[in-house]
Amino acid sequence: MTQHAQSDSPVSLWADTAPAAPATDSLPSGEHRADVLVIGAGFTGLSTALAAAGRGADVVLLEAAEIGSGGSGLNNGQVIPCLSRADPDEIVAARGAGKGEALVALIRDSAQATFDLIRRHKIACDAVQNGWLQPAHTPGRVERISKPRFEQWRRRGAPVELLDQDAVAALTGSRYWHGGWRNPTGGHVDPLALARGLARAAMDAGVRLHTRSPVIGMERAGEGWLVRTDAATVLAKRVVIATNAYGTDRVWPGLDRSWVPMRSYQMATSPLPDTVRRSILPSDTAMSDTHGDLYFCRFDRRGRLVTGGALIFDRDFEPRLKRRIGDRMALLFPQIGEPSFDYVWHGQLSMTEDKLPHMHALAEGVITWVGCNGRGVALGIALGPVLADAALGAAPADLPLPLTELGRVPAHALAARIAPWMLALFRWRDAQA
Numbered sequence: 001m002t003q004h005a006q007s008d009s010p011v012s013l014w015a016d017t018a019p020a021a022p023a024t025d026s027l028p029s030g031e032h033r034a035d036v037l038v039i040g041a042g043f044t045g046l047s048t049a050l051a052a053a054g055r056g057a058d059v060v061l062l063e064a065a066e067i068g069s070g071g072s073g074l075n076n077g078q079v080i081p082c083l084s085r086a087d088p089d090e091i092v093a094a095r096g097a098g099k100g101e102a103l104v105a106l107i108r109d110s111a112q113a114t115f116d117l118i119r120r121h122k123i124a125c126d127a128v129q130n131g132w133l134q135p136a137h138t139p140g141r142v143e144r145i146s147k148p149r150f151e152q153w154r155r156r157g158a159p160v161e162l163l164d165q166d167a168v169a170a171l172t173g174s175r176y177w178h179g180g181w182r183n184p185t186g187g188h189v190d191p192l193a194l195a196r197g198l199a200r201a202a203m204d205a206g207v208r209l210h211t212r213s214p215v216i217g218m219e220r221a222g223e224g225w226l227v228r229t230d231a232a233t234v235l236a237k238r239v240v241i242a243t244n245a246y247g248t249d250r251v252w253p254g255l256d257r258s259w260v261p262m263r264s265y266q267m268a269t270s271p272l273p274d275t276v277r278r279s280i281l282p283s284d285t286a287m288s289d290t291h292g293d294l295y296f297c298r299f300d301r302r303g304r305l306v307t308g309g310a311l312i313f314d315r316d317f318e319p320r321l322k323r324r325i326g327d328r329m330a331l332l333f334p335q336i337g338e339p340s341f342d343y344v345w346h347g348q349l350s351m352t353e354d355k356l357p358h359m360h361a362l363a364e365g366v367i368t369w370v371g372c373n374g375r376g377v378a379l380g381i382a383l384g385p386v387l388a389d390a391a392l393g394a395a396p397a398d399l400p401l402p403l404t405e406l407g408r409v410p411a412h413a414l415a416a417r418i419a420p421w422m423l424a425l426f427r428w429r430d431a432q433a
C-alpha cells in the first residue's frame, strides 16, 4: 500500500488519474489583506472563492495541505442531486416551507449546476452526466424508499424516473435489485481532477490560492478578522470556513464538535476486460443503492470499477475490505468473477444528528457549513455561491439555508466513538424486507 506524502492516508486512484494541480505556493510571510478569506480548498472552498471573485471581491484561499486533499479529492465522484437520508418532505418539515423548499430546489439543481460549471470552465475531469441511479435491494424498499422519493422529487420538478426490476437490470447489468429510481441530471467525475480544475478556474478569476498554509487561529480586528498561519496574517473583512470534516478546534473553537466524523473506504479494481465492462452499468451511470451499509459503484475511464464500503473496526482494513467488497461485487455482478483491487483508500465525512446540512454564522462576518452526510460533491459546489452571497452581505432571508449558531452534538466524544457501530444496526435493518 502506497502512502500519501502529506498524511497517513493510502494513495487514491484519483491521485494517479487526475491532471496535475496548478502551481501554488504557501502564503508568504508578512501581512496580507482580502475582502473574503476562504479556508479549505475542497469543493466548497473552491466554489465559494470562485463565486466571490466573480462578484468582484478580492479573495484569498488558504489550504492546509494540497488542493482536494480532504473529502473532495478522496470520494467516489458520484454527482448526486439528493441527500443520503432526508427526502424533500422531511427537509420541508424540518426547515419550514420557505427555507425547506429553497434547500430542496438547491439540491434538485445541484448536479446540473455542477456539470454546467465543469462545461463553462472546460474542466478536464472525465465528467459523465449519464444519470444517477438508486436501485432498491428489497421489494419493501421499492415501496418505502423508491416510490415516495421518486414522487417527492417529481412534485418538485426534478426529471426523475421510477424504474421496475427489468429497467434496473438493463441499467445495472444485474438482477440483484427489485426496482428503483433515477435522476438523469446526476453522473460521475474524477473528483480530484474536478477540484484541481476548479482551483485553476478560481485562480484565473483572481483568487490568491495558497496551499501548505494551515490556518492556526483568528481574532477580531476592527471591522474584520485577523487570520493567522505560522508565518503570516491575513486581515479579511469576511471569512468562510470550508474545512468540513477536516475542520479542527484550531480554526474555530467547537467547530469539530458540531458534527460526528465517519470514515468511508474507497477501492478500485484493475481495469475489467471489455466484455465484462460492457455488461456492468452499460450506460455508465453512477449507482448507490438503498442499503444503509451502502452498495455503490461507478466506472472510471479506464474501466476500473470504483466502489467501497464501511467498516466497524479499521484494523487491517485493506485485506478485510478486499474480501468483503470483492464478495459483494461478485454477488451483484457474477460476470466479474473474483475482482482484484489495485487501490484502497479512505476519507472522512461529517455527519449531523438530523442528517441535514447546516450553515452557521460563527460570529459577525464568519460563516461555515457542515453536514454533507456523505453527499457533498454537488452540494458543496452548489453551496459555494450561497456562502459567497452570505459573506458579501446577502440578507439571511434570501439564503436557502438558515444561518444558525454553531450547534454541538450531545456527548460528542461518545457519539464519535459509537458512530461506526451504527453500521451494525444498518446491516441488521438491511437484512429486513
Ligand SMILES: Cc1cc2nc3c(=O)[nH]c(=O)nc-3n(C[C@H](O)[C@H](O)[C@H](O)COP(=O)(O)OP(=O)(O)OC[C@H]3O[C@@H](n4cnc5c(N)ncnc54)[C@H](O)[C@@H]3O)c2cc1C
Pocket (backbone or CB within 6 Å): 039, 040, 041, 042, 043, 044, 045, 062, 063, 064, 065, 066, 067, 068, 069, 070, 071, 072, 073, 074, 075, 076, 077, 078, 079, 080, 213, 214, 215, 216, 242, 243, 244, 245, 246, 247, 248, 250, 251, 264, 265, 266, 346, 347, 348, 349, 372, 373, 374, 375, 376, 377, 378, 379, 380
Ligand atoms: C471516501 C468518501 C467518499 C465520498 N463519496 C461521495 C460521493 O460519491 N458523492 C458525494 O456527493 N459525496 C461524497 N462524499 C462526500 C464529499 O466528498 C464531501 O462532502 C465533499 O468533498 C466535502 O467538500 P468540502 O470542500 O466541504 O470539504 P473537503 O473537501 O474535506 O475540504 C476541506 C479542506 O479544508 C482543509 N483544511 C482543514 N483544516 C484547515 C486549516 N486549518 N487551514 C486550511 N485548510 C484546512 C483540508 O485540508 C481540506 O482540503 C464522500 C466523502 C468521502 C470521504
